[in-house]
Amino acid sequence: MLMLALLLATAPAMAAELEPVLARILAIEPEQVTVTVPNADAATAPTVLKIRLEATTLAPELAPGSLVRLWPSAAGTTAGARLMPLERGMATDRTGVRARLQRGVPRPPGGRRVGR
């Protein structure tokens, strides 16, 4: 109920957001990140974007070749856009929350700290 209430309470802000797209990192420089975004028309070459980093930060595990979720801002895809990891596979746990929660209960149901 608490989680649902939180979602509803912040819904107006969420509705104003733009639609995210999947992008792949080409290069990471000190002040910007270059990504490619595939076009809906597969025959057309992917769009190359340069995301400035003054308004966002990068998760430490992101590297050239990584697939990311690109959230455009109201100002467009380059200024204020956010790049977020997809959090998939065994090793990806950007916030570390899942791992900590698992460790937080030393003897979880039945398995008693089963899993890594």
Next chain:
Amino acid sequence: MTELNMQAAALSYRLFYMMKPATYLIIFSAFVLCSGHHALVAADDTFYLNGEFSTGQDSNPAQTAKAHALNFADVILNAAQHLRLTSATVTVGLDGWYRDYAATDALSRLTLHTDWERELAHGAGLLTVALAAAAYRDSLVPPDERDELAATVRYDHTLTARTAVAVTGETRQLAYLHAAELWAGRPGSEPRNASEMTRQRQPATAPPPPPPRSATNQQRTDWRNSVALDVSHHWSPTHASVLTLTAARNASPVISERYAQRGIGAEMRWEPLAQWALTFNLQWSQLRYDRAPRQQERTDEQHAVGVVVLRRLRWQSRDQGTWFCRVDWLDSASTRDEHSFQQQITSCGLGWTF
């Protein structure tokens, strides 16, 4: 002198069994790396090192009906080498976790793992095959000490830029270090496996010696098979939720430790301010010990709630560090009262990626 020799022999025995699963994985890791050597010439490899320190209080570290709170300090170190091959990524990693409780109790876990990942469906899918070997040591409840070997297959599929699903299947061998005394199953008698007997003691006292071997004792090796389904949705750049369904079955030579488990969990992440994040999670799980003799059958229902507040720390345009505080509550209600317990863990700490 004889006692010294016996202690040395016992230490050698422990080291041998502690190293055994890790040795298997080292051999496998070397095989993986050697077999992919031709592709490594042009590989882009990265090294990842993460450390974390936290301290807090555990209201019931032994998870017994009579709780005794203990303060603790956690140290976590994760190291991983990613090798990006032409069509896949191989990761070899070492994870260490050490929890030092007040008094003389401590828990530790050392895991060596190898993950092989390959993108499918033009990048939308990610197939992961992972092998892991772990050594778990527990001076609080010595009968829980064990070595583990696990094989995991996971498939992640990004349906849209907002929604993704993941299916995970795992089989895990749990080789307990101390022999378990098998319960004979006489009507009206009490369970007599070593784990249950040890849980009745006070957790803050000095750890007792491992249960003695006898003709009726038997090495205990469990096999736990599990499947899980994750569905995640990103509502906005600052809101995300994950729904998880799980099912597992544990096969054990100790009849009273055989169980079937099912569970559901939900997690919501919210970033109300830049660099700040809040995570709420709820879990429900049911364990049915349905293979035990009628007198020992029981069903446990567990409800867990967790709240985490974290602040990411920026260093040179990267989120290199995390400051966090968290509270986890667990209520485990059993049809047999002596197995019911509550637990609350509160801790704060700092993590850093090097």
